[in-house]
């Protein structure tokens with residue numbers, strides 16, 4: 001009999017909680033990855049950069065397993081169906097995998113657990129992608145936090161060296177099942193093409209020390225771009241948090257804690273994936289003007305800092321955090337377009353797309369989230385530009401025609417007018 005280890009958002013061999021436990025299960029471990037049809041078929045870009053990233057990573061992971069005489073079994077299928085085939089073909093004692101916190105993933109895992117239970121096979125799942133999950137950092141009465149700072153304080157209080165310790169998977173790779181799997185289905189078979197996207201590397205250490213000083217200026221490369229690797233588990237959160245914890249400057253570690261805060265929120269309040277955390281905010285009468293939405297998507301609003309952000313996103317799959325806040329605020333407050341439209345657009349485009357952080361970030365900007373900026377605080381795009389791009393370097397890079405009044409569009413909406421309109425719409429919804 002064998003143990004299955006199912007890789008999902010943990011595409012690495014080293015310091016992998018579930019894989020470590022599987023390797024110590026007493027049975028040889030057969031590693032599996034499923035290109036999930038339910039997820040892939042919903043994507044609309046043939047050259048989706050994230051699919052390409054996963055593909056490259058899986059190719060490397062397979063080679064790494066082969067080096068140890070084992071292999072990676074790769075399916076292109078609906079997840080439950082692939083697991084069903086697997087347990088029909090082999091004598092499986094248990095399936096090991098790491099936790100996922102998104103609503104659709106939970107549904108998938110419940111269905112797989114049920115299927116396995118019918119065959120008396122255990123599904124064993126482990127915490128891997130965060131330091132603390134679910135109820136581990138909670139209020140004294142056991143309820144989840146909905147405000148970041150007290151959550152963060154409790155997070156630090158709970159932290160013991162144990163939580164940062166790496167799982168030494170490398171010591172147990174002799175327990176892998178020795179076999180040869182068929183090749184990975186091609187991108188083409190799955191309906192995708194090769195993208196020419198460039199992926200950021202995994203060097204993050206150099207950004208920790210002066211992060212607080214540099215992180216707010218989009219023209220400076222002052223942040224790590226590690227989000228994509230966190231998303232797919234090509235780096236270990238324990239390693240990142242250990243390095244960040246030992247640095248004197250803790251601002252970067254605090255950002256990793258924001259990530260866990262939002263994952264905890266999504267776990268406890270899965271409805272927030274599609275609804276405002278504060279239910280009254282679902283009553284806002286959005287204008288949802290399609291032309292204006294298109295102009296925002298294409299970086300043609302006539303507000304250079306907003307346009308620069310959207311163009312950076314469209315061209316690279318990345319947008320600086322400061323500008324994510326501004327573009328999100330602009331869409332929801334200046335244009336009165338539903339935050340869900342913006343959330344969906346970011347979800348399509350961001351290499352580091354993470355449902356919990358994206359929904360959290362959008363609801364923060366719209367003022368309707370757990371720990372949100374009050375709705376009456378409305379970013380002034382002009383003032384943001386002066387403060388955070390004083391030499392207009394970011395603008396010059398992404399909106400080079402800005403200085404040319406004949407080609408650059410006029411502001412799509414007047415700031416003072418938009419501000420008043422927003423205050424009125426929000427007040428009406430909340431009264």
Ligand code: FAD
Pocket residue numbers: 207215223224225226227228230255256258259262319320321322324325328346350352353354355357358359361362365
């Ligand atoms: P760094 O600044 O180097 O930070 C390191 C890591 O900490 C990030 O990779 C990320 O995992 C985490 N982190 C940093 N800031 C935040 C934050 N505010 N909230 C949660 N985690 C954070 N982040 C995502 O990972 N995926 C998203 O889909 C996403 N959508 C966002 C949408 C909006 C409207 C806003 C305002 C923010 C969003 N963020 C999202 C948070 C943040 O903008 C990005 O994490 C950050 O810009 C990524 O750049 P970096 O990897 O260089 O991060």
